[in-house]
Amino acid sequence: MSNISDFNHAANVATDSEHGVQLGLLHALCQAVREGREVDAILLSLQQLRSYSQAHFASEELLMRMKSYDEYAAHVADHQNMLDALEEIATNLAQGKANLNAGNVEDVLGFVEKHIATRDRHFAELVRVGQ
DSSP states (O other), X not given: OOSHHHHHHHHHXXXXXXXXXHHHHHHHHHHHHHTTOOHHHHHHHHHHHHHHHHHHHHHHHHHHHHTTOTTHHHHXXXXXXXXXXXXXXXXXXXXXXXXXXXXXXXXXXXXXXXXXXXXXXXXXXXXXXXX
């Protein structure tokens, strides 16, 4: 990369690509629940989503720290809320404590879509203009 503008552009492209994968995993999870797939298959899908999200959040949070992002704490709190929600769903499902319905996972999907459209878009704009 020849300058900070190139870095900022590359960072946005990479992060947007990761958001696409994350949303794809969430949509696949929603579909598995709607279709009533076996608990083990849903748990595997949840684990894949959690693992991918943890890696994505780590890279995004590193970029925010590199940019001294003022809204870092609130942004990270959103990430943790999503991971906590997925963990709670997985734990309850694995222990047979709760039936999973599409609404549970679609709530997480809605939260993530809103997060990407608001907090992530705001941060991406700051990165794009080089702040």
